[in-house]
């Protein structure tokens with residue numbers, strides 16, 4: 034069965050963005066970038082791929098789920114469909130206007146369960162933390178791009194989920210000279 038994979042950049046202290054949502058502290062250059070643009074090239078926005086003259090590999094993900102606040106930075110610069118090479122779902126409890134390329138869901142847990150029952154490549158949970166908290170018990174695999182910074186405060190990797198130690202097994206660790214460590218865990 035296809036997996037729900039939370040693939041995300043995270044600080045040493047478990048934050049995926051600054052308190053105001055900024056994420057420019059995360060390293061995009063360095064030897065780890067080959068993994069970001071190669072193995073996980075499907076998770077690069079189309080406008081970035083096209084600026085670099087690259088095509089999405091279409092090998093890792095064919096669908097993504099994101100929270101409304103994760104779509105907003107794109108909307109603010111006129112990008113309403115950041116990943117047109119993927120089926121894009123955005124979670125919101127409101128009546129938002131979205132382009133036909135993007136599907137709104139008010140019930141991301143039900144949506145993810147339906148998607149998992151279909152055939153296809155894995156489903157990328159793009160974030161943010163609030164949506165990841167709501168989907169925590171649906172996540173099959175975590176791929177954490179651990180960056181060598183302690184933020185002190187910010188948006189947590191998982192927001193709002195009830196306390197319960199959920200066991201994941203370490204599947205691989207890749208350390209790079211850039212200081213980024215890509216940690217992969219599967220649900221036990």
Ligand SMILES: NC(=O)c1ccc[n+]([C@@H]2O[C@H](COP(=O)([O-])OP(=O)(O)OC[C@H]3O[C@@H](n4cnc5c(N)ncnc54)[C@H](OP(=O)(O)O)[C@@H]3O)[C@@H](O)[C@H]2O)c1
Nearest residue numbers: 042049054100101102103124125126160161162163164167
């Ligand atoms: N480090 C990384 O790799 C990475 C990746 C992704 C995002 N980010 C950053 O993370 C920040 C956003 O994270 P966030 O935690 O603040 O927000 P988020 O999870 O992206 O979005 C929160 C919004 O999603 C909707 N939502 C969440 N749970 C829902 C549920 N169970 N049912 C229906 N709708 C639901 C709600 O939208 P409505 O308010 O419209 O109802 C909620 O306000 C951004 O700054 C983004 O840049 C970082």
